[in-house]
Amino acid sequence: MEVERRSLREKQVDARAMLRGDLEGEDLERYVEERVVTTTFEKVQNWARSNSIFPLTFGLACCAIEAPISIVTARYDLARFGAEALRASPRQADLIILSGRVSIKMAPVVRRLYDQMLEPKWVMAMGACSSSAGMFANYAVVQGADKFMPVDMYVPGCPPRPEAVLYGFTKLQRQIQGNPDQGWRQRYDAYGTEEWARGGPRSEPTPEAAEAYREARELTLA
Amino acid sequence: MTEQVVERDREIMTVNVGPHHPATHGVLRLVVDLEGERVRELRPVIGYVHTGIEKSCEDKSYWKVIPFVERMDYVSYFFQMEAYCGAVERLIDLEIPPRAKYLRTIFLELNRIHSHLVWLGTTALDLGAISMLWYCFRERDKILDLFEMATGQRMHTRYFQVGGVIEDIPLGFEAKCRRFAEEMPIRVGQYEALLDRNEVFLQRTKGVGAVSRERLLELGVSGPLLRAAGEPWDLRKAFDYLAYPEVDFKIPVGTVGDNYDRYRVRVAEMVESSRIVSQCLDALPDGPFIADDRKYVLPPRSELSTSMESLIHHFKLVTEGYRVDPGEVYYSIESPRGELGCFVLADGSAKPARVHFRDPSFVNLQAFRDMAVDTYVADMIASLGMLDPILGGVDR
């Protein structure tokens, strides 16, 4: 269909008329065809989530200088992807970047931080250490953070360049938009693990919640 | 009635800070006893990034240990390499060529600037001067560009080898490095202009966290913390190593030993370091960049296709490594945080029997109690920033 080009001013007048309910008949049809895209609610939700990620200000070791600090500074600037607002509290954060090696002493703390984050939440294992323990095959390091928590994205490198982290970040955005969890949560049985303050719901999901989660996921995948 | 009020004033509340806390610069946990807003007792709990590097080193041949030790104190990786390579060179009695000495000095001093920039950016951020982070990391990226140009990696470069450095600097490095060294003092002046008239910064650093020189010496503290208290103790001057005896530089020393002095000393060190870099570039001698002892040093790649002997040496070095006669060496250098010592014990095999690092952050952290007790809890955060511990080095 031929769409004639109109000035911004005319479009604004039309929009105002539609909101008032003045636009009717063929004018309204044309307006809707021009201006409105229909989609599912889940897709819009995921699109919004992917572009407003709040990472946790959390550093473990070497990678901490590259990932939470360096990527927000001027040269790399995570703000371009809508994620410059680092949150110091896990309860306000969506994304935890495991930037460094996870020792046996730190693993319970990391897991607790993950549990304190509210759904939806994502985990990025940055660097070789948190992905697979890298070179540190010894008594003190957990051999890969995915041993005790679900990981959505692995960024290789020792440490990865900030560009690599940004690439992993855009990959994560795509994953959130398309296929939010790739089945990791099911495999680890790790949904509904949020830790609540006193009086909140118990930490394991009710059967209904698990069912609702499964349905929502299938809808998103469809 | 009055008694009750007194009682309430004396109430002690124990607060846990960390291990996940944005102001602890890593995974340090502090158990703090507060009386109102005053810190009355303080116990650092460490070990949350204990990586077992010293144990892993016992399982690797000598030249494979280098990447491990770099990952201890992850901000000053060149210093870790120098401490370890220097210790092994003393074990096998290997003299490094003069060009390697100068190149090592250049990279060490660039790394010192880098380390102080990371410190300045994050500490000023804790004190509310957020723009410092952006300025400091701009210069830090320039240093990392230099590292990348010469070594191929931004961090953890594995550039130093036993016997010298792994590769000569590329074309254009010298000019770029010289430009940086000329520019850096100007940048430092700009930082000072931002911070030295910042009333909030001054109020929060001047007269806060002062510890006397005698106490610091008792606690084994070294580096800028000790120099800020007025003790001119710098291993670069005290023990001659690398090219330091041949360059002219000063040791900045503070007077009071409070947080402001610590800041001044480190900022002045950045200027001195860029002077050292300039001088080393001027005096950079020609010649080989790595020692010529085929028993310990890999032969150049070009020889492998022509010389059978080189091929054998290469094979021996890469598969088994070299054996070191039994003995032990403690070698220490001045890292950005103080005395960084490396103890290597050789038992005659191709693997070290023990590699121990005396990390300055680990020892300096003991002074934190003296710095923070009886100050406000906000000043405790400022003191921790000025202490500049790198938790990877503390825990190893």
Added chain:
Amino acid sequence: MPDAPGLELIRGEIERDCPSAVLATSFDRSQAALIVDPEKVLDVLRWLKEQPGQRYDFLSSLHAADYLPAEPRFAVHYELINRDRVERVRVKAMLADPGNEELPEIDSCVDLFPTAEAQEREVFDFFGIVFRGHPNLTRILLPDDYVGWPQRRDFPVGGEPVTFTYSERRYD
């Protein structure tokens, strides 16, 4: 560093004040070391710290090493600096393994050098060497409930073997 004759002089002077405290000296790779009786290590350290004209008053590092299979097995090293003469000397106390899961013991030097507090805890943590008189001898880097002394030579490095396609465990 004191040179080899200087080290012998120091040894002779210590011998006068605390007899039979120094068992041997070693001067290897231009590093001077006094090997002392572990029961008298505090006397030697105090002498080196307080004797006029010596003043090795800065303990730069305290660490341990495991010399397995040699006997005695453990050694605690004290790296001392004299900051006036810019000299280092290493004091080395060799400790035998008592066996039967008992831990070797040595006197703590925290009163003499407060800096040793964390470093002695670290040695205890990794080697299981007990420092008598230490104010708070607990694990410092490893979790409190950890079992074993990981830096000993007979402790396995640990970790996992790397799996490749041919050695991977199959999940059904």
